[in-house]
Amino acid sequence: MIPFESMSTSNKDPDEVTKLLLLTARGDEAAFRDLYDLMAGSVFGLVRRVLRDPSQSEEVAQEVLVEVWRLAARFDPDRGTGKTWILTMAHRRAIDRVRSAQSAANRDTAYGVASHEPDHDHVSADVEHEFEKRQVRNAMKQLTPIQRAAVELAFYKGYTHTEVATTLEIPLGTAKTRLRDGLIHLRDALGVT
Amino acid sequence: MDANEYDNEAEIHLLAGPYALDALDDIERARFDRHLATCEPCQNETYELLATVARLGEADAEAAPPAMRDAVLAQIAQTPQVVPRSQAATSSDQRASKGRRATRWLGAAAAVLAIGAIGAGIFGVQERQSADVLTAQSQQVADLVASPDTIVRQMPMGDASSAVVMSPSKGQAMMIAQGVPALPADQTYELWTLTADGQARPAGTWVPGPNGTATVALEGDLAGTAAVAVTVEPAGGSSTPSGAPIAQVVMA
Ligand SMILES: [Zn+2]
Numbered sequence: 001m002i003p004f005e006s007m008s009t010s011n012k013d014p015d016e017v018t019k020l021l022l023l024t025a026r027g028d029e030a031a032f033r034d035l036y037d038l039m040a041g042s043v044f045g046l047v048r049r050v051l052r053d054p055s056q057s058e059e060v061a062q063e064v065l066v067e068v069w070r071l072a073a074r075f076d077p078d079r080g081t082g083k084t085w086i087l088t089m090a091h092r093r094a095i096d097r098v099r100s101a102q103s104a105a106n107r108d109t110a111y112g113v114a115s116h117e118p119d120h121d122h123v124s125a126d127v128e129h130e131f132e133k134r135q136v137r138n139a140m141k142q143l144t145p146i147q148r149a150a151v152e153l154a155f156y157k158g159y160t161h162t163e164v165a166t167t168l169e170i171p172l173g174t175a176k177t178r179l180r181d182g183l184i185h186l187r188d189a190l191g192v193t
Numbered sequence: 194m195d196a197n198e199y200d201n202e203a204e205i206h207l208l209a210g211p212y213a214l215d216a217l218d219d220i221e222r223a224r225f226d227r228h229l230a231t232c233e234p235c236q237n238e239t240y241e242l243l244a245t246v247a248r249l250g251e252a253d254a255e256a257a258p259p260a261m262r263d264a265v266l267a268q269i270a271q272t273p274q275v276v277p278r279s280q281a282a283t284s285s286d287q288r289a290s291k292g293r294r295a296t297r298w299l300g301a302a303a304a305v306l307a308i309g310a311i312g313a314g315i316f317g318v319q320e321r322q323s324a325d326v327l328t329a330q331s332q333q334v335a336d337l338v339a340s341p342d343t344i345v346r347q348m349p350m351g352d353a354s355s356a357v358v359m360s361p362s363k364g365q366a367m368m369i370a371q372g373v374p375a376l377p378a379d380q381t382y383e384l385w386t387l388t389a390d391g392q393a394r395p396a397g398t399w400v401p402g403p404n405g406t407a408t409v410a411l412e413g414d415l416a417g418t419a420a421v422a423v424t425v426e427p428a429g430g431s432s433t434p435s436g437a438p439i440a441q442v443v444m445a
Contacts, residue, residue: 027274027346029266036265044257046250058258062265069269073276080240087247095215129254136252154214155249161211162218173204180210180242187245 021082025072032069039083040065043090050094050156060097064090091155098158139189146170147182154179209235213242273347273354276441334358334367334408350423350440353405357421359444366396366411366421373401376425383430384411385438387420389445396421398430419445 017038023031043064048057068086075085140148149168153159159167165175186192208225211217217225229236337343343360348368355370368384376382384396397412411421422438424431 025274029269032269033266036262040257040261040265042251042254044261045253045255048255049250049253054258058261061257062261062268065261065265066268066272070272070274073274080244081247083251084240084244084247087250088243091246091250092215132248133252136249151214154211154216155246159216160218161216164216173207176204176207176211179214179216180207183210183213183242183245184238186249187241190245190248192241192245192248 015081017086018077018082021068021072021075021085022077024069025075032072035068035082036065039068039086042083042087046087046090047094050091050158051097056097057094060093061090064093067093095158135190139186142189143182143185144178147178147185150175150178151182151186206232206235209238209242213239213246273349273356275349276443334369337363337365337367344444346421346442346444348421348423348440348442355407355423355440357411357442357444359411359415359418359421361415361418364415366415366418368399368407368409368411368421368423370401370407370409371405373405373407375401375405379428380425381428381430382407383424383426383434384409385422385424385434386411386413386415386418387422387441388417389419393422393434395430395432398426419443 017035020031020035020038024035040061044057044061047061047064048054051057051060064086067089071089075082079085140152143151146168150164153164153167154161161175161179162172164170164179165172168175170178205225205228208217208221208228212222212225225235229239337358337360342362343358345356345358348355348357350370350373353370353372353374355368355373357366357368359366366386373382381398381400383398385393386396387393394413397409399407399409401407420441420443422434422441424434424436424438426435
């Protein structure tokens with residue numbers, strides 16, 4: 001079990017993350033340490049949700065966090081928050097790893113995403129975090145089955161829209177549309193601005 | 194325009210969703226990136242959908258393995274940062290992304306720097322096997338690092354690694370580098386100090402040693418130095434840079 005002290009998911013003020021990322025871009029290592037403490041849990045959790053294997057996830061999460069340091073100057077605060085920038089990078093890295101590790105052919109093509117809830121062998125003692133999780137879960141439930149399947153296949157399993165279309169037996173154009181309107185629905189349900 | 198083209202044009206606006214979810218192949222991603230540059234509605238939608246995807250990601254947060262923190266902090270201490278696109282010479286910026294392998298470096302100088310407490314946080318403690326090549330010059334670097342107002346900046350240089358150590362109060366600066374490729378005999382590397390208004394002042398020519406390392410004291414007046422840069426010049430050096438810098442770092 002992971003000690004509660006090492007949970008780094010609480011009190012993530014988005015402005016704080018953005019501020020720390022901007023300081024990091026100027027070579028401020030102390031700011032990066034604080035940034036690490038705010039974001040490492042989210043980065044690791046996201047990568048692990050996609051890759052599942054803990055040691056591979058640790059390796060990729062570590063790479064992502066070092067990239068955050070290295071590329072911080074590329075972050076543009078006009079294009080979204082620091083948190084989005086970091087988690088976008090984390091997701092892309094995890095997806096790249098999935099895609100390089102398994103060709104589309106031998107990825108498990110059975111549609112079993114709904115059962116791919118995260119493992120609950122880790123502590124999620126943080127109330128705020130539980131609330132966030134429930135919000136996402138509830139927002140997901142409001143999607144149509146096809147929207148939800150499309151979004152989950154892409155997000156959690158790294159499927160391309162072509163693979164989403166094949167797996168769900170829908171035309172490619174429909175897959176694109178479902179990925180978009182599914183996310184738009186989630187955006188509104190989660191109050192993302 | 195034929196109907197097919199029209200379909201493609203209309204369809205591209207749909208790609209913000211798959212794009213935000215990393216569900217495009219490389220070609221489509223590049224195509225949508227180009228589209229994004231000119232389509233404001235898609236820009237706004239993409240930022241929002243990326244933020245939405247980040248929210249999905251956040252819901253999965255869990256405690257990171259405790260050992261990862263030390264590993265990451267040790268690694269960033271020896272990882273040069275890219276400079277902002279606006280300040281970077283394109284060539285050094287692009288090559289910096291290939292340069293990750295080149296970040297284990299500075300055996301001797303880093304060991305010295307690690308002893309000087311100010312430098313310790315910058316380079317991290319390295320393997321000590323190169324301690325036998327400690328030179329008078331690295332002692333000079335260490336002395337410089339010990340100055341209270343010293344600024345140390347990593348300066349990505351293609352696949353090589355370098356750093357500039359500067360003490361405004363002492364009016365001294367040094368560049369240390371490793372993995373620097375040798376040049377043909379008719380060329381030399383040249384250092385420049387750049388003022389805030391963009392004036393480049395020659396700060397000395399140098400060539401790497403046989404092992405690709407260099408420890409060089411910057412020449413000339415350092416007052417008003419906002420950045421330090423390196424160019425490749427004809428042997429003997431130039432009084433103004435003849436090409437784009439291969440490395441550049443903001444010292445402010
Ligand atoms: Zn558009």
